[in-house]
Amino acid sequence: MRQRVLLAGIWEQENSDFERQMDELRGLADACEMEVVDVMVQKLPRMQPASYFGSGRLLEIKERLAESEAEAVVLLHECTPSQLRNLERSLNCRIIDRTQLILQIFERRARTKEARIQVEMAMCQYELPRLMHASDHWSRQAGGRNKGKGEQQLALDKRALQRRITSLKRELAGIQEKKETQRRFRQQSPLKKIALVGYTNAGKSTVLNHLLMLSEQAKEKQVLEQDLLFATLDTNVRLIQVKGHTPFLLSDTVGFLEHLPKPLLAAFDATLKEVQKADLLLHIIDISDPQFAIKREVTIQTLQRIGCAQLPCMEVYNKVDLCSDLQEEKRNDALYISAHSEEGMRQLLTALDAWQWEDSVALSWRFAYDQQRELSSLYTYADIETRTEKENGIYLQGKLPSKRRSQFRGYECEEI
Template structure:
């Protein structure tokens, strides 16, 4: 039986530092991590300082020779660029380097394609891929017919892409329209669910932050802390974009108060615009939240840059003016004091479970601020109200008098108004 040859992808990373960008070095480190996420062996890095990118080739034309030489010496079969390339840049680079060229956007789209599990996530990624491909059809056709350098292993959308590119432009446009329509339907379902939550007056707390900051770990630890079932735990792993699906979990506290905790896709610098648009309805969970937990990996030297990127992406999807707690996670690896609370900031270690009590306390203070303390006298023939309040409010004490049941309690403002006629001492 003939053995199947496994093609190992060996890539060279190329980046242009425009006008001495202080975050350039980190974006190249991140590019390496993105390549590794697709099992690409990075054999080297080439960078160039420029005032602006070269319109025809992204890098200066003299740099092409250097890349070509290094490519031949290192036996690479792939060149990965640190920015989104234009269709003509891809065409010119592939012609002059005589190999396949991938840009940062395609890299991220590929990772998202691998990580997508639910039908909605798969549709969102496919929509972003098709929108990316459409203006690049000519260049990609040339690339697909190229016999040199295979990307047989990691780059699935090159394989899947080949079949997609056999479609003509109109078919791709039809598919985009179809996906948009289907995602619109999903968006309407989400809206209905959100309206229902609002009607039930359940506060929503949304986890946001850079990819791999520890959002899923925090969600799982909070579920465990509040004695939630194991099967409600969400997937967590130390890798980029481990979670694409929006997870929604009900966190039940000891005093009958509860809130919904939602976990959204992580952000990364230069997150492709098509992807942000495609995932818009998923990310809008954050827009409708009562409180954001902005999770930061404080052990990363570039954490301030990560905060900036996250805030910028949130602004892009109109998530503004939502009260926010900054959760500085992985404090155990950062040589800082923890658990520590200061204003709207908290330093914790989710993995160690340190600082979660303080975090829950901060969440409580912010989302249950509209709770009212009072006493109510409920007639004995209105037992259903006592049952409702026992289930949905914090009952501090219960006494029985001739006229009925006296409850000392803390409850939502909406419930207070609903049963205001029974309030004592008004």
């Protein structure tokens, strides 16, 4: 059964984006399978340091809680430990702040061992300062004299939590070491590494699956795509090899969200490495979403936060099938696709080809028949367009990245 919750938030004076944020909170609650039974808002210059809401509104919320039989209050902001404790005390029910809500969604979605550890670590990191704060509170109350039982218990809990974080870190490092080896292996590959990035639910996994389908790759290679916030929590790297196009490695990863809580960004640090090491980012934007411009901006800011702002990035507007009249709005420097159909997919592949061969030269080569090793090495890096076998050798024409030219200069010949 869905948990019945009351959504509540402070509408701070300078916040012009409040309604959208509340809508998003509703979406997050939904993603956590909660039933929103009521909404309470208070307009204030800023949130109250002690109890988030003003005292009058707290009484009202208490009444509404009783009327609606809500089991918990979900807050628009991340709260301080003391705000949470005071709210819990005055409302006498469970308080879930925005960070906890997101952590709960991640907990539900985590499927692989790595994702589960990352989420648990983020939860412990969220808990720790709260526990510390509670223990400080106890120390102050005891006035440094006899340590009360409660305080001793808190100290034990704190140590247990710290030990758990250390052990999770160790376990995660083990898993990530294996992944790092795979990553290094891929790094040596001549194939370009492209990473899908974007707001959660923009359609990143669907784009990956569509390209896999065009690559005629096995069905098992497909990744999970779902109309859910944070459907993807793991990084999946796949080889995209569509006939007539240059192959590349494509990675799908966790979606972004406005004010993504710090513990989550920290715990998913290694997962985001895939993005940091990419040669190109494909920023997928859901153009059917009325809020797409804000979400695009949030993605750009998140990329800055994780140190990826300098990477080349191509913007891809997705879900055009859901928009009726886009013609006038279309930008020349962006791509428009529908990952649900063929629309724009070939243009996307052509644009990726152009990017891959942007810094390349068209050349001709001749190899003797006993130079097979050198010849196959050229095939690794070049896009070969023609191959002619003659008496005195094999003649080839094609494109080669400029930086590789010196390696095969000895085989260059006049045009065939």
